[in-house]
Amino acid sequence: MKYKGIIFDFNGVLLWDAPFHVQAWQATALRLRGSPLSDNEFSIHVHGRTNSHILCYLSDRTPQGQELLELIQIKESMYRDLCLKNPEMFVLSPGAEALLDFVSSKDIPRTIATASEKTNLDFFTQHLGLDKWFDLQRIVYDDGALPGKPAPDMYAKAAGNIGLLPHECVVVEDAISGFQSAHAANIGHIVGIGPLETHNRLLGCQGVSTVIESFEQFPRELLVNA
CATH class of the missing domain: 3.40.50.1000 (HAD superfamily/HAD-like)
Structure with a gap:
């Protein structure tokens, strides 16, 4: 075929780039719920998922509007900074x-x-x-x-x-x-x-x-x- x-x-x-996303999402998880994500949670709720889904899961509610945009950019700014600091992996x-x-x-x-x-x-x-x-x-x-x-x-x-x-x-x-x-x-x-x-x-x-x-x-x- x-x-x-x-x-x-x-x-x-x-x-x-999984290590960069893992580090940024773990920091976000600690900030939002006070505990890290498990490997199973990464597999089901993080890898391949949209930011809005992951943030809803971590906060156990539905952030919207400006709050959602700010949460996304905090996490993604951290991720992009990790990319630039590790050019051999980026x-x-x-x-x-x-x-x-x-x-x-x-x-x-x-x-x-x-x-x-x-x-x-x-x-x-x-x-x-x-x-x-x-x-x-x-x-x-x-x-x-x-x-x-x-x-x-x-x-x-x-x-x-x-x-x-x-x-x-x-x-x-x-x-x-x-x-x-x-x-x-x-x-x-x-x-x-x-x-x-x-x-x-x-x-x-x-x-x-x-x-x-x-x-x-x-x-x-x-x-x-x-």
């Missing part, structure tokens, strides 16, 4: 640039569907040069207009943004909520990415067909024109 396009999650996929993940160069050279439709908000997307574009490979207008991010993952909306919109139906696309994800979102959107082929010791767990997630450790192992033969 060949697929016409590819949609990437960003955090944990194109950018291996780079695209292994094999990502080569794959992006390849799909660009083959004119394979591509975009990103991320739970990141606009401030972070602009930050990534500035420092990582995303506009070299992506039409920024086609990237789907958390602008508050769509339900976040695990709802199917972000991946359904991302497919439409590159002129394809969801079943014509490959998605690369690392988070349970992302797998659920891609599966619910009827994505054609879901690739899970993560360390080798996580592969059995990833393959057990609904809809995941292939698992890789890095983009160096990405099966390019999945794509039309590859």
Whole structure:
């Protein structure tokens, strides 16, 4: 089976930045509820989720308006500061640039569907040069207009943004909520990415067909024109 396009999650996929998010969210959790997040809470309520969902979970209520914006920016400012202080880690993940160069050279439709908000997307574009490979207008991010993952909306919109139906696309994800979102959107082929010791767990997630450790192992033969 060949697929016409590819949609990437960003955090944990194109950018291996989990330690920065973990540190920033743990500080936020301590401030809001006085206790850290467990690994299980990260898996279910943090990785792949929108800021608004995580902050609602941590505060056990629904922050809105200016309060929500301020809470988001406190956490994200901390995260961005960690990125800049660790330049050796603030780079695209292994094999990502080569794959992006390849799909660009083959004119394979591509975009990103991320739970990141606009401030972070602009930050990534500035420092990582995303506009070299992506039409920024086609990237789907958390602008508050769509339900976040695990709802199917972000991946359904991302497919439409590159002129394809969801079943014509490959998605690369690392988070349970992302797998659920891609599966619910009827994505054609879901690739899970993560360390080798996580592969059995990833393959057990609904809809995941292939698992890789890095983009160096990405099966390019999945794509039309590859």
